[in-house]
Amino acid sequence: MDDTAGINVPNVTRFLRERVAGADGPLAFSLISGGRSNLTYLVRSGASTWVLRRPPLGHVLPTAHDMAREYRVLSALADSDVPVARPLALCEDPAVNEMPFYVMEYRPGVILTHALPAGFAETPPARRRIGLALIDTLARLHAIDYRVAGLEGFGHPDGYLERQVRRWAQQWERSKTGELADIDVLATRLRAALPRSPAPTIVHGDFRLGNLALDPRDPGRVLAVFDWEMATLGDPLADLGYTLIYWADPGDEIDASSIGSVSAFTVEPGFLRRADLVAEYARRTGCDVGAVDFYQVLALYKLAIISEGIYARYLQGKTLGEGFAGMARPAGALARRAMAIAEASSDARLRGR
Numbered sequence: 001m002d003d004t005a006g007i008n009v010p011n012v013t014r015f016l017r018e019r020v021a022g023a024d025g026p027l028a029f030s031l032i033s034g035g036r037s038n039l040t041y042l043v044r045s046g047a048s049t050w051v052l053r054r055p056p057l058g059h060v061l062p063t064a065h066d067m068a069r070e071y072r073v074l075s076a077l078a079d080s081d082v083p084v085a086r087p088l089a090l091c092e093d094p095a096v097n098e099m100p101f102y103v104m105e106y107r108p109g110v111i112l113t114h115a116l117p118a119g120f121a122e123t124p125p126a127r128r129r130i131g132l133a134l135i136d137t138l139a140r141l142h143a144i145d146y147r148v149a150g151l152e153g154f155g156h157p158d159g160y161l162e163r164q165v166r167r168w169a170q171q172w173e174r175s176k177t178g179e180l181a182d183i184d185v186l187a188t189r190l191r192a193a194l195p196r197s198p199a200p201t202i203v204h205g206d207f208r209l210g211n212l213a214l215d216p217r218d219p220g221r222v223l224a225v226f227d228w229e230m231a232t233l234g235d236p237l238a239d240l241g242y243t244l245i246y247w248a249d250p251g252d253e254i255d256a257s258s259i260g261s262v263s264a265f266t267v268e269p270g271f272l273r274r275a276d277l278v279a280e281y282a283r284r285t286g287c288d289v290g291a292v293d294f295y296q297v298l299a300l301y302k303l304a305i306i307s308e309g310i311y312a313r314y315l316q317g318k319t320l321g322e323g324f325a326g327m328a329r330p331a332g333a334l335a336r337r338a339m340a341i342a343e344a345s346s347d348a349r350l351r352g353r
Contacts, residue, residue, distance in 0.1 A: 003030045006039050006057055011096045019089035020103055022048045038070075038229050043103070051085065054101035056313060066229070067100035068092060069154070073202070073231045074104060076149040082141045083107075083224050107224035109213025116265050121219040124270025129220030131247075131272035132280065134209060137222045138243065139284035142201040142236040149202070155233030157200030164238070164298065165190045168305050175309040182335035185352070186301045189342055193349035195291035197235040205230025207239045208246035209263050240281050241295025244274050245303070245337075293345040300338035304331040 007029050016023040025045045029052070032040045041052045053067065067090065074087040085104040092100045110120055112130070121127045146154065156163070169187045176183075204211075206227050215221035250267045265271075272280070282289045307330040314327045342350040 003041075005031070006054055006097075007041065007052075008097045012052070012101070015091055015096050016043065016050075016089070016103065019091075020050065023050070038227070042106070049106040050088065050103050051106050052101055052103050054097065055099045067102050069231065070228045071102045072154065073151065073228050076146075076151050076154075077144070077202075080144055080149065082137065082144065083222055084228075085224050085226070107213055107226075109223040110216050110219075111211075111213055112209045112263060112265070114264065116268075120216065121270075126219045127268060127270030128272060130209070130214065131266075131277060133214070133220045133222050134212065134243065135277055135280045136284065137212070137225060138204075138207055138239055139281060141204060141207075141225075142239070142285060144202055146200075146202050146233055151202065151233065154231075155200075155203075157197075157233045157235075160200065160203075160232075160234035161194050161197060161238075161298070162191070164234075164302070165194075168302050172305045172308065175305060175312050177308065177312055177315060177329065180304075180331055180335060182339055183301070183304060183331070186297065186335060186338055186342070189350050189352050190294070190298055190301060193294050193347055195294055198237065198287050200233050201236040203232050203234045203236060204228065204239050205232065205242070207243050209266075210246065235295075236285070237287060237289065237292070237295045238298065240278070240289070241292060241297075242299040242302075244277060244292070244296055245299050247274055247277060249273050291347070293341055293347060293350060297338045297342050297345075297350060300334050300341070304334035304338065307331050307334060 009027075009029065012029075013027050016027060023043070023045050028044045030042045030044075032042060032051075039054050039056055041054075043050045043052050053070065055067065071087050071090040074084050077084045078086045085107040087102055087104045090100070090102040091097065094100075110117060116127075121130055146152065165187060172183055172187075204225065206229070207225070211225060211227045212222050213224040213226065215223055246263060248264045248266045250273075252267070278289050278292055281287065311327065311329050311331070342352075345351060
């Protein structure tokens, strides 16, 4: 695999030398594995390291993968109490690298996806602190006054949930590689079950353990929150619902049809349960979390559609990174899990009644 695919090395090198302090020596680019959306690269020059982000190759949906938006929210949060990698330079000139990209500082840490690394969070109290840190960071994000942070106009929070359902239905029509009846049923039920949203906040849009860097010496300390490509202003409970579907409870079915980065290790002793995460979030924010089923169904609905776009790029041969060999279509399993939550909900509208 070519680590520089998606990078016009001479042009990007010239840009970095002009815009990033310390990038004046020979530069080495390497693709960071695991990304299935925006492409992320390590850039090294001597002892210095940065991170570069650009949109994926091929099949880029309208409004998706907006580098300027991602750069703007990182700039707004760089000096807040929500830890992020500081953005350093944005390039929107297509003559440089065909697509926009930006460069930010490198924030290494432990990123939890499929397993706990050996020697990390080995005790139940340490594992409990991971869940508390996750929820505390989410609550701190939602406590930020987006107007004071300079993000007025960053999104349109009025009608956020209705617009989300409508927008993702449109994305499905653009992305789908075949029909999937459950997607249409979910769209109908979500439209019928729209809850009243709390006051709008900054919404990350992809908030989960796999997008947090934890301190190797302290599992309860978040060093950075990554992947802000879907950030906007809207209903904060959308982030909570999304977080929950990436958190496994004992008794959950964890197999090849589950979400690819689901944190199956959170069933181990010490980790909070999903109900505990909801309760901790409610305690920290004062939000009414009674409609949490809706937000989990919405999250899975969106993920099914996002995964279909990734699958479409895979069929086109436009995916980079590890984990794509023999990729199966994941949208059906995600839609089935959303249907299971909807059918078990106390909200009759989600059950289609």
